[in-house]
Amino acid sequence: xGKTLMQFExxxxxxxxxxxxxxxxxxxxxxxxxxxITLSTLLTSWVSLALAVGFLLALAAVxxxxxxxxxxxxxxxLPLAGVTMLVLPFVTPGEALFRWEWGVLSLGxxxxxCARALVLSLRVFAAVLAVHLLVATTGLRRLLAAMSSLGLxxxxxxxxxxxxRYLFVVGDELRRMQVARAARGFRPGRHLxxxxxxxxxxxxxxxxxxxxxxxxxRVYQAMLARGYTGKIPRPAYPPLRxxxxxxxxxxxxxxxxxxxxxLGGPVWLVSWK
Amino acid sequence: MACIVEIExxxxxxxxxxxxxxxxxxxxRRGSRVAILGPNGAGKSTLLLHLNGxxxxxxxxxxxxxxEVNARTAGELRSRVGLVFQDxxxxxxxxxxxxDVAFGPLNMGLPPGEVARRVQxxxxxxxxxxxxxxxPYHLSYGxxxxxxxxxxxxxxxxxxxxxxxxxxxxxxxKGNLLAIFDRLHREGTTLLVATHDVDLAAxxxxxxxxxxxxxxxxxxxxxxxxxxDLIREADLCFPLVTQIFRSLPDLGLPVLPYTVEQAARVLxxxx
Numbered sequence: 001x002g003k004t005l006m007q008f009e010x011x012x013x014x015x016x017x018x019x020x021x022x023x024x025x026x027x028x029x030x031x032x033x034x035x036x037i038t039l040s041t042l043l044t045s046w047v048s049l050a051l052a053v054g055f056l057l058a059l060a061a062v063x064x065x066x067x068x069x070x071x072x073x074x075x076x077x078l079p080l081a082g083v084t085m086l087v088l089p090f091v092t093p094g095e096a097l098f099r100w101e102w103g104v105l106s107l108g109x110x111x112x113x114c115a116r117a118l119v120l121s122l123r124v125f126a127a128v129l130a131v132h133l134l135v136a137t138t139g140l141r142r143l144l145a146a147m148s149s150l151g152l153x154x155x156x157x158x159x160x161x162x163x164x165r166y167l168f169v170v171g172d173e174l175r176r177m178q179v180a181r182a183a184r185g186f187r188p189g190r191h192l193x194x195x196x197x198x199x200x201x202x203x204x205x206x207x208x209x210x211x212x213x214x215x216x217x218r219v220y221q222a223m224l225a226r227g228y229t230g231k232i233p234r235p236a237y238p239p240l241r242x243x244x245x246x247x248x249x250x251x252x253x254x255x256x257x258x259x260x261x262x263l264g265g266p267v268w269l270v271s272w273k
Numbered sequence: 274m275a276c277i278v279e280i281e282x283x284x285x286x287x288x289x290x291x292x293x294x295x296x297x298x299x300x301x302r303r304g305s306r307v308a309i310l311g312p313n314g315a316g317k318s319t320l321l322l323h324l325n326g327x328x329x330x331x332x333x334x335x336x337x338x339x340x341e342v343n344a345r346t347a348g349e350l351r352s353r354v355g356l357v358f359q360d361x362x363x364x365x366x367x368x369x370x371x372x373d374v375a376f377g378p379l380n381m382g383l384p385p386g387e388v389a390r391r392v393q394x395x396x397x398x399x400x401x402x403x404x405x406x407x408x409p410y411h412l413s414y415g416x417x418x419x420x421x422x423x424x425x426x427x428x429x430x431x432x433x434x435x436x437x438x439x440x441x442x443x444x445x446x447k448g449n450l451l452a453i454f455d456r457l458h459r460e461g462t463t464l465l466v467a468t469h470d471v472d473l474a475a476x477x478x479x480x481x482x483x484x485x486x487x488x489x490x491x492x493x494x495x496x497x498x499x500x501x502d503l504i505r506e507a508d509l510c511f512p513l514v515t516q517i518f519r520s521l522p523d524l525g526l527p528v529l530p531y532t533v534e535q536a537a538r539v540l541x542x543x544x
Contacts, residue, residue: 140368222364226425227348
């Protein structure tokens with residue numbers, strides 16, 4: 001059931017525990033990761049970005065994250081970010097790096113373009129890595145609890161909670177419908193403009209929507225039956241420990257320091273000499 | 274006769290015009306085990322949703338635990354009447370078993386220690402303690418069903434209402450469920466079960482309500498289940514035991530048995 005989804009480490013409710021990073025307060029982790037991503041998008045040189053990424057990789061190593069799960073995470077963003085990175089070197093004006101010519105067609109990459117692609121990919125990598133670090137060492141459940149205790153609107157938090165919970169149920173429903181279709185001899189795979197295929201797929205999607213809507217109604221009734229009043233009660237968090245805050249400050253010091261170095265770095269370096 | 278649930282002339286029409294309940298009346302005694310039978314579309318599920326104020330009467334009266342069900346009392350009644358839905362996936366929504374069982378008690382505003390105690394007790398009652406940190410989507414259907422029941426038990430309701438509790442359960446799951454019912458019955462909980470399973474009703478219930486077209490066709494003890502006129506009118510079937518003895522009219526039995534024990538007694542006498 002939902003095998004492919006379950007392999008996606010972040011969705012698993014109970015993150016495997018063990019390292020020091022797993023033990024830090026989820027609220028601190030959430031704020032730190034958000035701030036880390038914001039700060040690292042402000043970095044402009046590839047050197048400081050690479051340092052930020054290196055720092056995150058070190059944290060991931062301390063947290064003993066599985067490399068495969070991280071790889072899977074990166075695969076998800078490849079279609080989006082990958083295309084941009086491939087195109088950038090060729091569309092940015094600047095000093096020509098190399099050039100292909102076939103008759104009238106010519107394609108040239110620029111040094112500026114390559115630099116921009118590198119910076120962009122490092123930024124994306126840093127952001128994905130940071131989010132992965134957060135989710136994989138916290139687990140969805142604690143993350144949602146942290147979000148609601150940090151004052152995120154309950155509707156938003158519940159929306160995420162329910163999306164994950166019912167992804168599997170709706171996924172199962174879809175699979176059963178597919179099996180039932182196949183059992184009556186339906187074969188997809190012909191082109192999408194084939195009338196019968198298109199009709200069948202359209203009806204499947206429509207039915208899935210209707211069923212989900214009806215299920216939503218029943219889930220809501222079941223929640224009302226247990227006294228739901230619009231807020232999901234969650235146990236209160238203990239107060240923040242000094243250890244958590246110190247850890248958060250340490251992690252944030254890295255991108256902050258890199259940013260400061262970028263701003264006035266050369267001056268400091270000169271003054272040190 | 275003191276009724277723990279008393280319904281008079283209840284009407285309910287859905288937005289699409291389906292008239293689900295059309296003048297239903299019934300009375301349920303405290304501490305009884307009630308089976309509500311009736312064909313699909315008889316209004317069973319609609320009736321159940323009235324019992325803790327999810328639906329409010331459009332016409333007629335519903336009294337539960339001596340109190341009229343209306344918008345004002347519905348909130349309090351929800352902690353005293355537990356509803357177990359047919360599909361546990363509709364009910365068990367939290368990301369862990371433990372959290373889901375705690376949902377009701379937390380909504381009741383109980384202190385954390387009491388919530389923890391009740392969660393522990395409810396999970397023990399359905400033998401699901403070892404799964405308390407598991408995510409619901411890792412559980413089997415029968416296990417999810419037990420979690421759904423635990424979620425209601427943790428609220429310690431006086432009345433527990435279950436929609437098709439044995440549907441899709443394997444024999445062992447059904448056995449477990451009946452054992453839980455027995456324990457609750459001994460503790461004085463009133464149990465209401467809407468079902469198509471006439472054998473379950475015959476063996477387990479001490480009060481039977483037969484519904485049709487949004488009305489009560491008959492209510493009484495389990496002997497209703499061998500009355501041919503009722504069975505035919507409500508599109509039900511005879512309990513399996515009764516079916517066997519109906520095919521042996523030459524025995525000349527004055528009353529047809531409907532439970533295994535009754536059948537055994539009759540057979541022993543004949544042998």
